[in-house]
Amino acid sequence: GAVVSQHPSRVICKSGTSVKIECRSLDFQATTMFWYRQFPKQSLMLMATSNEGSKATYEQGVEKDKFLINHASLTLSTLTVTSAHPEDSSFYICSANIQGDGELFFGEGSRLTVL
Amino acid sequence: GQQLNQNPQSMFIQEGEDVSMNCTSSSIFNTWLWYKQDPGEGPVLLIALYKAGELTSNGRLTAQFGITRKDSFLNISASIPSDVGIYFCAGQSQVGAQKLVFGQGTRLTINP
Numbered sequence: 001g002a003v004v005s006q007h008p009s010r011v012i013c014k015s016g017t018s019v020k021i022e023c024r025s026l027d028f029q030a031t032t033m034f035w036y037r038q039f040p041k042q043s044l045m046l047m048a049t050s051n052e053g054s055k056a057t058y059e060q061g062v063e064k065d066k067f068l069i070n071h072a073s074l075t076l077s078t079l080t081v082t083s084a085h086p087e088d089s090s091f092y093i094c095s096a097n098i099q100g101d102g103e104l105f106f107g108e109g110s111r112l113t114v115l
Numbered sequence: 116g117q118q119l120n121q122n123p124q125s126m127f128i129q130e131g132e133d134v135s136m137n138c139t140s141s142s143i144f145n146t147w148l149w150y151k152q153d154p155g156e157g158p159v160l161l162i163a164l165y166k167a168g169e170l171t172s173n174g175r176l177t178a179q180f181g182i183t184r185k186d187s188f189l190n191i192s193a194s195i196p197s198d199v200g201i202y203f204c205a206g207q208s209q210v211g212a213q214k215l216v217f218g219q220g221t222r223l224t225i226n227p
Contacts, residue, residue, distance in 0.1 A: 004157075006157070034214070034215075042219075042220075043203060043217045043218065043219050043220050044158070044203070044217045045217075046214065046215070049214065091155075093157045093158070095157075095215075103148065103160055103163050104148070104160070104205075104215055105160065106150075106157035106158045106159070106160075107157050108156055108157045109155065109156060109157040111155065
């Protein structure tokens with residue numbers, strides 16, 4: 001079946017540094033990918049929609065200059081958390097679907113800890 | 116914005132018992148999806164529902180798309196230890212639209 005893979009699965013960084021998280025669709029092309037953030041014991045909150053070859057669409061309240069999204073190919077989207085702060089520590093999850101199919105598949109998630 | 120109300124928020128049951136959880140919405144959805152999330156992992160799709168009234172099974176799991184299109188139910192029969200986890204409902208308001216709205220999740224704990 002369809003597989004979405006994220007890397008890294010865990011990352012620890014110092015405050016003020018930038019961190020890049022990759023999301024890949026392994027056996028299908030994804031023109032659209034989604035980035036979610038999940039705080040402990042909470043549900044998934046959509047951050048942005050990543051569109052291949054164009055700018056990402058951010059949800060209200062999400063800073064586009066802080067969470068940079070690049071979707072340069074049909075199988076890869078990246079999320080860069082710039083100038084990370086401890087409050088950015090969270091579980092970041094991407095998702096994608098096979099074009100025309102409503103079923104979204106999720107990556108394994110990336111846990112970011114900012115010291 | 117759209118919100119999904121998922122109940123119950125947590126369940127503590129004995130192994131072998133059946134489980135029921137539901138999601139309700141104030142607005143209509145055209146697709147309902149049920150996911151399970153294990154600790155430290157991404158959600159895994161369990162069942163997808165595309166038609167009002169649809170009843171779909173996946174092993175011991177059964178989910179239904181409510182007739183009003185404002186609710187959905189997930190049942191797990193004869194629970195086993197590996198059913199432990201957090202279950203999320205998610206809805207899409209437009210056919211073919213990919214943006215999902217998630218419920219708050221139901222945390223299932225099973226006592227052996």
